Amino acid sequence: MDIFSGVGEFFLGIWNAIDKALIRDNRYEYYLGGISNTLIISLFAVLLGFLIGVLIAVIKFLCSRKKHIGFLAKICDLYVFVIRGTPVLVQLLLINAIFFCYRDANTLLAAIVCFGINSGAYVAEIVRAGIESIDKGQMEAGRSLGLSSVQTMRLIILPQAIKNILPALGNEFIVLVKETSIAGYIAVTDITKAAQYIGSKTYDIITPLLIAAAFYLILVFVLTKLQRLLERRFGKSDRR
Amino acid sequence: MIDVKGLTKSFGKLDVLKGIDEHIYKGEKVVIIGPSGSGKSTFLRCLNLMETPTGGEIIVEGESITDPKANVNLIRRKMGMVFQHFNLFPHMTILRNITLAPTTLKLMTGEEADKTAMELLERVGLADKADSYPNMLSGGQKQRIAIVRALAMKPDVMLFDEPTSALDPEMVGEVLDLMKTLAEDGMTMVVVTHEMGFAREVASRVLFMDDGQVVEQASPEEFFSNPKSPRLKDFLSKVL
Numbered sequence: 001m002d003i004f005s006g007v008g009e010f011f012l013g014i015w016n017a018i019d020k021a022l023i024r025d026n027r028y029e030y031y032l033g034g035i036s037n038t039l040i041i042s043l044f045a046v047l048l049g050f051l052i053g054v055l056i057a058v059i060k061f062l063c064s065r066k067k068h069i070g071f072l073a074k075i076c077d078l079y080v081f082v083i084r085g086t087p088v089l090v091q092l093l094l095i096n097a098i099f100f101c102y103r104d105a106n107t108l109l110a111a112i113v114c115f116g117i118n119s120g121a122y123v124a125e126i127v128r129a130g131i132e133s134i135d136k137g138q139m140e141a142g143r144s145l146g147l148s149s150v151q152t153m154r155l156i157i158l159p160q161a162i163k164n165i166l167p168a169l170g171n172e173f174i175v176l177v178k179e180t181s182i183a184g185y186i187a188v189t190d191i192t193k194a195a196q197y198i199g200s201k202t203y204d205i206i207t208p209l210l211i212a213a214a215f216y217l218i219l220v221f222v223l224t225k226l227q228r229l230l231e232r233r234f235g236k237s238d239r240r
Numbered sequence: 241m242i243d244v245k246g247l248t249k250s251f252g253k254l255d256v257l258k259g260i261d262e263h264i265y266k267g268e269k270v271v272i273i274g275p276s277g278s279g280k281s282t283f284l285r286c287l288n289l290m291e292t293p294t295g296g297e298i299i300v301e302g303e304s305i306t307d308p309k310a311n312v313n314l315i316r317r318k319m320g321m322v323f324q325h326f327n328l329f330p331h332m333t334i335l336r337n338i339t340l341a342p343t344t345l346k347l348m349t350g351e352e353a354d355k356t357a358m359e360l361l362e363r364v365g366l367a368d369k370a371d372s373y374p375n376m377l378s379g380g381q382k383q384r385i386a387i388v389r390a391l392a393m394k395p396d397v398m399l400f401d402e403p404t405s406a407l408d409p410e411m412v413g414e415v416l417d418l419m420k421t422l423a424e425d426g427m428t429m430v431v432v433t434h435e436m437g438f439a440r441e442v443a444s445r446v447l448f449m450d451d452g453q454v455v456e457q458a459s460p461e462e463f464f465s466n467p468k469s470p471r472l473k474d475f476l477s478k479v480l
Contacts (some may be wrong), residue, residue, distance in 0.1 A: 145340075145341035155340065
């Protein structure tokens with residue numbers, strides 16, 4: 001009898017904790033708000049990071065043969081050096097303090113811009129490696145047909161390069177999604193911040209944080225599936 | 241058609257071409273032979289500016305292409321090139337490989353390009369491969385596709401850079417046969433090759449290059465039966 005009541009109390013305790021952290025006073029609404037912010041930041045930061053990364057890598061590649069615009073490559077190198085050399089949290093606080101210090105500033109935008117710029121530096125290095133992995137005969141073949149270097153890049157080199165770097169890119173995006181959990185530092189209510197807020201109300205921080213962790217897990221799981229799907233799509237020409 | 245005057249090319253301190261004067265007439269089939277390192281590939285690659293000449297002038301149909309203001313991409317449209325390693329685009333179907341340049345450069349509509357490509361594929365007996373990817377093909381088939389891809393741009397001259405050197409012996413024949421047909425159709429061709437049989441049979445003129453210079457040139461009968469310079473005699477005694 002004692003065992004049964006013991007087990008019963010245990011589950012009742014868990015239920016109470018979940019009830020307190022998730023359901024009572026419509027607290028799940030906080031999580032939903034947090035989830036939506038985390039998704040918005042992640043999605044746009046990934047897009048921005050990818051754009052910046054590809055742009056930087058392509059500029060560096062094209063500048064390497066044209067000496068009169070070599071200074072552009074120097075600027076790109078400086079960007080990668082600074083961004084990779086400083087912590088993302090410091091970048092977040094700095095960008096927020098410099099560009100978003102006015103009243104009613106859109107901190108969500110600040111987070112998107114910061115994470116996008118940060119990710120861009122890493123993506124640039126990944127894409128550069130991808131471009132360099134393509135045989136230089138591909139560029140020659142494209143150019144010999146009369147295509148410009150930019151057309152050859154866009155139609156021939158990049159599609160192959162991106163196929164080669166999909167695993168590394170997927171990795172980078174997964175890291176980025178989890179890094180957005182520091183957005184709370186500039187008062188963005190992402191899922192982590194929402195969990196902390198609930199914890200401060202209920203004097204139980206562990207349950208909300210576990211709920212937040214579960215959400216990140218699901219998000220990364222979906223991203224991994226998406227990555228596999230893309231890899232299969234790009235791998236079409238590998239059939240023999 | 242192509243006028244080469246005092247062409248030189250150096251890679252750093254290494255002088256690969258030491259002043260070449262040559263004239264290639266319309267409809268001519270010029271075959272260039274010589275030991276490796278003699279500069280024959282570099283000479284060929286200078287003709288469509290795959291390599292930028294260090295000095296001298298190249299005039300194609302009255303237009304100086306070594307002029308810094310010359311539009312390289314326009315010039316290359318009229319000069320097809322075939323590479324030792326085929327350099328097909330592995331992420332595209334055979335049909336797309338062929339139609340890419342004509343459609344991207346807006347020389348043909350999609351339908352026209354498809355039609356032209358299918359006609360050419362029909363001619364080389366590879367129409368059934370239109371929807372395959374390059375890595376499903378044998379080396380000989382790949383090289384024939386590469387030739388078709390260059391022909392789809394309707395070039396005035398075709399440059400061949402050791403087109404059979406990367407092929408298994410039993411596939412050399414099919415590629416050479418296609419090149420012979422092309423020669424019979426009156427195409428202007430410049431061919432760098434080690435295939436002496438091809439030179440003897442198809443060439444209107446054979447050039448022997450050694451140490452960055454054209455050492456000797458003659459009609460194929462004269463060239464093979466009555467070589468004059470000791471260097472050529474030595475070379476022929478080794479390869480024949």
